[in-house]
Amino acid sequence: MSKKTPQAIRGTQDIFGPEAEAFAHVVETFERIRRLYRFRRVEMPVFERTEVFARSLGETTDVVSKEMYSFEDRGGESLTLRPEFTAGIARAYLTNGWQQHAPLKVATHGPLFRYERPQKGRYRQFHQIDAEVIGAGEPQADVELLAMADQLLRALGITDVTLHLNTLGDGASREAWRAALVEHFRAVRGELSEESQERLEKNPLRILDSKDPRDKPFLADAPKIDDFLSDEAQAFFAAVTSGLDAAGVKWVRAPALVRGLDYYRHTAFEFIPDAGSASAAALGAQSTVLGGGRYDGLIESLGGPPTPAVGWAAGIERLAMLVGAREEPRADAVIVVENDARLADAIALLGRLRQAGFASELLASGSPKKRFDKARKIPAHVLVSFPVAETGETIRLLGDGSPTAAALETLVRGR
RNA sequence: GCGACCAUAGCUCAGCUGGUUAGAGCGCCGGUUUGUGGUACCGGAGGUCACGGGUUCGAACCCCGUUGGUCGCCCCA
Structure with missing residues (x-):
C-alpha cells in the first residue's frame, strides 16, 4: 500500500x-x-x-x-x-x-x-x-x-x-434504593477500588457490577431494590x-x-x-x-x-x-465464454436469464483457456459454456441436478 | 484517558544465537498438459521487512521513538 x-x-x-x-x-x-x-x-x-x-x-x-x-x-x-x-x-x-x-x-x-x-x-x-x-x-x-x-x-x-x-x-423507589446504596458503600469507602470510590459520587448504582475483587465482598450484602419498591x-x-x-x-x-x-x-x-x-x-x-x-x-x-x-x-x-460467517448465496447460472467470437451471444443469454429472475454472472476475461476452470470454482446450479469453435458444439450445459438447474436448461436450450 | 501484545508479497505465514541476492502456500498473469473437464507441471509479476532514529564490520531480527492494528481496563446512552 x-x-x-x-x-x-x-x-x-x-x-x-x-x-x-x-x-x-x-x-x-x-x-x-x-x-x-x-x-x-x-x-x-x-x-x-x-x-x-x-x-x-x-x-x-x-x-x-x-x-x-x-x-x-x-x-x-x-x-x-x-x-x-x-x-x-x-x-x-x-x-x-x-x-x-x-x-x-x-x-x-x-x-x-x-x-x-x-x-x-x-x-x-x-x-x-x-x-x-x-x-x-x-x-x-x-x-x-x-x-x-x-x-x-x-x-x-x-x-x-x-x-x-x-x-x-x-422514581421514588429508585431514589430510595440509590440513597441506601450510597450509605452502604460510603461506610466502607476506603476499602473499595479507586474506580468504585469515584463511582460513589458519580454513579453509585454502577458499583454493583464492578469487576474489581476488592469490591466483591461488599456487593453481596448491599441493599436490594426489592426492599424499596x-x-x-x-x-x-x-x-x-x-x-x-x-x-x-x-x-x-x-x-x-x-x-x-x-x-x-x-x-x-x-x-x-x-x-x-x-x-x-x-x-x-x-x-x-x-x-x-x-x-x-x-x-x-x-x-x-x-x-x-x-x-x-x-x-x-x-x-x-x-x-457466524455465512456462505454467499450460490449463483443460479455462471456463463463462461471460451470462444471470444461468441461474446455477443453470451451477453444476450445473460440478459435473458437475469430478466427471468435467475442470479447469473458472466466470465469472459483473462486467458480463454483458463476461464472454464475459473467458472467451475464459482458455486452455481448451472454452468453454461460457449466452447471453442473446433468442438462443433454451440453451447454446453453442466447442471447440478436441482430443479433450478432443470428450469435453466429448458430456458437456455429452448430459444 | 491507561495497559499488554503485535506489524515481512494482494491474503495466510516462515525466516535459527544478528551473517551473501528475504522465502513458501494461496491468489493474480502467461505457457504446456487435459478436453464433459474444478488436473498436473513450467514460467512471470509483485517486498523501502509499517515509519524515523540508534547500536554494530554487518539489522527483518537488538534498543528508543512514531504511526497503525489487536485485546483488555475505564466508560457503556
Missing part, C-alpha cells in the same frame, strides 16, 4: 464476504420479525442538534463530553452524530406530532457513532437494530418487546443467551414477569442489573451469553447482545409531556459474530 493511500478511520470497519452476509442476515431477520410484531418502520437522521442527546443524557456525564462525535456546522450550531436511536426517535415523536399514533410501535436500524477505544465487539461506527414503544405505560408493552427480542434471537439460531431482568422501580412498582414488575411466563420467554432475575441515567424506570433487561458458552467466547469482554428498558422520564426531559416508553437495541456486529 502506498503511503499516500488514506487510511480508514480508527474504529470503522469494512465488512465483506461471509461476514457481510451474516450482517445482512441479521438485518433481514430483524425486518421479518418486526413485521410479525407489527412494528412500523421509521428512518431517522444520523445527526441531530447536540442538545437532543445531551439533554437525554443529563449533560453531566463523561459520555457527553468524551464519547460523542460533535461538531459545529457552518452556522455555528453544535451537531452530533447519533450515539443511540432512542433520543432521536423521542425528538421525532414530539416534533412530528406522532402523539396522534400513540401507542406507537416503531423499529429501525442503521449506523451509530461513539468515540471509544475500539476492541472486540466495540467500534466507533457500529450498527444497531432498534425497537421502541412510545406512549404505552402498561407492562404488556414490555412483555411484547421482550417476546420480540426473544423470538429474534431464536430465529437467528442464538440459543445460548439468557434474558437477565431487573426492575428499578418507579412501592406497591405499584411491585405490581408492575409482577405483571411483566407473569406476562413473560405466559409468552414462554425464559428469564432470570438480575438484581445488580442497573441503568445509570435518571430517566429509566421499572424494567431493565439484557440478553447475556451463558457462562462458558460459545457466544460468551465469541463476544470477548462484551457481555450484552441486546439491551433495553423502560424510559418513562426521557420525553419530559426533551420538553415533551410525561410520556411512558420502553425499547431495546442490539448491536448488529455482535449478533453477526454469534450467527
Whole structure:
C-alpha cells in the first residue's frame, strides 16, 4: 500500500464476504420479525442538534463530553452524530406530532457513532437494530418487546443467551434504593477500588457490577431494590414477569442489573451469553447482545409531556459474530465464454436469464483457456459454456441436478 | 484517558544465537498438459521487512521513538 493511500478511520470497519452476509442476515431477520410484531418502520437522521442527546443524557456525564462525535456546522450550531436511536426517535415523536399514533410501535436500524477505544465487539461506527414503544405505560408493552427480542434471537439460531431482568422501580423507589446504596458503600469507602470510590459520587448504582475483587465482598450484602419498591412498582414488575411466563420467554432475575441515567424506570433487561458458552467466547469482554428498558422520564426531559416508553437495541456486529460467517448465496447460472467470437451471444443469454429472475454472472476475461476452470470454482446450479469453435458444439450445459438447474436448461436450450 | 501484545508479497505465514541476492502456500498473469473437464507441471509479476532514529564490520531480527492494528481496563446512552 502506498503511503499516500488514506487510511480508514480508527474504529470503522469494512465488512465483506461471509461476514457481510451474516450482517445482512441479521438485518433481514430483524425486518421479518418486526413485521410479525407489527412494528412500523421509521428512518431517522444520523445527526441531530447536540442538545437532543445531551439533554437525554443529563449533560453531566463523561459520555457527553468524551464519547460523542460533535461538531459545529457552518452556522455555528453544535451537531452530533447519533450515539443511540432512542433520543432521536423521542425528538421525532414530539416534533412530528406522532402523539396522534400513540401507542406507537416503531423499529429501525442503521449506523451509530461513539468515540471509544475500539476492541472486540466495540467500534466507533457500529450498527444497531432498534425497537421502541412510545406512549404505552402498561407492562404488556414490555412483555411484547421482550417476546420480540426473544423470538429474534431464536430465529437467528442464538440459543445460548439468557434474558437477565431487573426492575428499578418507579422514581421514588429508585431514589430510595440509590440513597441506601450510597450509605452502604460510603461506610466502607476506603476499602473499595479507586474506580468504585469515584463511582460513589458519580454513579453509585454502577458499583454493583464492578469487576474489581476488592469490591466483591461488599456487593453481596448491599441493599436490594426489592426492599424499596412501592406497591405499584411491585405490581408492575409482577405483571411483566407473569406476562413473560405466559409468552414462554425464559428469564432470570438480575438484581445488580442497573441503568445509570435518571430517566429509566421499572424494567431493565439484557440478553447475556451463558457462562462458558460459545457466544460468551465469541463476544470477548462484551457481555450484552441486546439491551433495553423502560424510559418513562426521557420525553419530559426533551420538553415533551410525561410520556411512558420502553425499547431495546442490539448491536448488529455482535449478533453477526454469534450467527457466524455465512456462505454467499450460490449463483443460479455462471456463463463462461471460451470462444471470444461468441461474446455477443453470451451477453444476450445473460440478459435473458437475469430478466427471468435467475442470479447469473458472466466470465469472459483473462486467458480463454483458463476461464472454464475459473467458472467451475464459482458455486452455481448451472454452468453454461460457449466452447471453442473446433468442438462443433454451440453451447454446453453442466447442471447440478436441482430443479433450478432443470428450469435453466429448458430456458437456455429452448430459444 | 491507561495497559499488554503485535506489524515481512494482494491474503495466510516462515525466516535459527544478528551473517551473501528475504522465502513458501494461496491468489493474480502467461505457457504446456487435459478436453464433459474444478488436473498436473513450467514460467512471470509483485517486498523501502509499517515509519524515523540508534547500536554494530554487518539489522527483518537488538534498543528508543512514531504511526497503525489487536485485546483488555475505564466508560457503556
